[in-house]
Amino acid sequence: MVVLYFPAGRVVRIEGSSPPKSVGIVEWDSVDDAVAFYKSKTFADLAPQRDKAVKVVRRFVVEVEK
Numbered sequence: 503m504v505v506l507y508f509p510a511g512r513v514v515r516i517e518g519s520s521p522p523k524s525v526g527i528v529e530w531d532s533v534d535d536a537v538a539f540y541k542s543k544t545f546a547d548l549a550p551q552r553d554k555a556v557k558v559v560r561r562f563v564v565e566v567e568k
Contacts, residue, residue, distance in 0.1 A: 505529040522560075533565045 507527040515521040530536040539545060540561065552559075 504531075504535075530563075533563050536563045 505528070507529070509525060509527070513521040513523070513525055528536070530539075
């Protein structure tokens with residue numbers, strides 16, 4: 503299962519560089535599922551459209567112990 507979160511609020515910098523204007527969070531069942539999607543042909547095929555819509559992208563996968 504994949505859950506998408508797009509919080510509509512302030513992004514506040516605590517440390518480091520300036521924060522992005524918006525943040526999207528995707529919750530995956532596993533790190534392997536997330537990595538498989540981001541390395542998939544489907545994701546790669548959408549790159550031209552994504553590149554037109556988004557200027558700066560930082561992606562991270564964080565595994566949380568359950």
